[in-house]
Amino acid sequence: MSAEASVKQPSFPLKAAAPPSFDIKNRPDPATFDATQIVSDFITRLQKTLENPTASNLQDVMFPDGFWRDHLFLTWDLRTLRGVEKTSEYLSEPATLKKLSSVKLTPSTGNYKRLPLLDASNASSINITAFINAESDQGVGEGVIRIFLDADNNWKAFTIYTTLIKLKNHTENAGANRPHGGLHGDQSSDPRNWKERLASSSEFSSSSPTVLIIGAGQSGLTVAARLTQLNIPTLVIDKNPRIGDNWRNRYHSLVLHDPVWYDHFPYLPFPETWPIFTPKDKLADWLEHYASVMEIPVWTSTTVGSSDYKDGKWTVSLSKNGEERTVNPAHVILATGHAGEPYIPSFAGVENFKGNITHSSKWSNPERLKGKKVLIIGAGNTSHDIAQSLYANGAFPTIVQRSSTHVLSSERGLPELLGAVYCEGGPAIEEADLLAFSLPNAVLKFFHQLITAGMKAPEKDGPTIEGLNKAGFVTDDGPDGAGLVMKYYDQGGSYYIDIGASSMIIDGKIGVKHGKVDKFTEKGILFQDGQEVEAAEVVLATGYQNMRTTAGAIFPCVKDSVNVVAGFDPEGEFQTLYRDSGHPGFWFMGMNLAHCRFFSRALALKIAGKEFGYY
Known part of the structure; x- marks a missing residue:
């Protein structure tokens, strides 16, 4: 069995970016803040700056290493600009200037979930997150700004996000623009109904x-x-x-x-x-x-x-x-x-193996393998799910792990990743998406580094990670310690959201073989360390x-x-x-x-x- 080699993803290195933190002089009492008024005043300053968005002028409303993330609103591309110099260049491009000529940024109103949110829980990082509306000569947009109080008690933006949601003169058939649905008047020219x-x-x-x-x-x-x-x-x-x-x-x-x-x-x-x-x-x-x-x-x-x-x-x-x-x-x-397409690695000796070799995309019917040994090459979500299913049906599964895997529990880890944004009783999905996707990925990476480090605590996933390592299952913390989401973005796999298989590995119900495959044999797989593991079937959970x-x-x-x-x-x-x-x-x-x-x-x-x- 062979296939064209998987095309690697040469993802550019992404350096994590931490939010501003200051020793604020004469720290004001947050109880005296009117978040709505602060945001309104800031937007007025921002609008004035956008009339002449030089790097010098932008420093009055943005931190020197702040971000402007834009999705189609200012130009017809997805962009993230970091720093006032690059942001100034972006805002000064001819195509951008044309669209900015009539831009208006105003706070959203009428929805309590879109009111500005003041966060003063950290003495060195007082900030406000606020939704914004935007308008240009071509369309209507939305966005989110995150402004922080600097060392001199001035409010400046760390992140600004704008995204196009509607084209002028070409709106969606939704809401106030929904179709009528009825057929009235003379239909002699076309008597067909809607269906x-x-x-x-x-x-x-x-x-x-x-x-x-x-x-x-x-x-x-x-x-x-x-x-x-x-x-x-x-x-x-x-x-x-x-x-x-x-x-x-x-x-x-x-x-x-x-x-x-x-x-x-x-x-x-x-x-x-x-x-x-x-x-x-x-x-x-x-x-x-x-x-x-x-x-x-x-x-x-x-x-x-x-x-x-x-x-x-x-x-x-x-x-x-x-x-x-x-x-x-x-x-x-x-x-x-x-x-x-399914990625099927080329292994030596596959023609000698007497059992079945099936890619996970085509694999089914675990009950037919009761009492038999099964090797699953790959150690991500699919591999664990198949191993768990095999064990439940009386088979003896072993996961073949050729590289490390990031493991996060579903019960404890997912609430940490999704927070109060995506949860039962949380914001409406439109607000949740704006909050989540308004963060530049570099800032998201910083927060996920904190989450990943915190998940290793004894009351969280620490004991599971330790137990897996003792069982021979090698774990990692994701790219630069940034966990599951960044590994998904960077590599598209090599992680497991634990829904029960980890404890089965720790308890020995699911076997683990960590190592490189040397070749297939008549009875199973010979590894480069000289160990041969027998199997009646091999499942390739090797991705795509x-x-x-x-x-x-x-x-x-x-x-x-x-x-x-x-x-x-x-x-x-x-x-x-x-x-x-x-x-x-x-x-x-x-x-x-x-x-x-x-x-x-x-x-x-x-x-x-x-x-x-x-x-």
């Missing part, structure tokens, strides 16, 4: 979609929902017979490791009766339901044939249930998942290739031009995802449900801006 019109438009018999999306999972459906509400004709195709089969066909015991309040879909959040952790089949059915309710045109049992891009248009041949169709979209979005590889396989014409997907760019933003891919008219969409929910709007608006002539 019949929808069915007809979804066939694209006499027209082509403006956007073609490959993959009807959460990535494809969320961005399709955004695009259709912007009146951009969009078609989603999927090779499976049913929407949701990408989850429905995975291993029997799979349940999401993220909680429900982190995983809501745009426009249509999960109901209050939804379980905290979503079972795979329930998510699969929800995807099918979502596509129906959001009226997203989806063609199942459809694959891509030949493709070409010329003069701003694609020519893509599709096979729909054996019927050949050709479409000419302006944009193609690859939404086959943050990870691409980079989406760039999938793009080249499906669309050969983009193979050498698209950029590596994910990891960080030099500014700390995600590479390629939701942004220009390196090939015109070709886009990547992926990551977990929360990122799909949030960044689907950015990608949809980026495409809409191009289609409607904003840039």
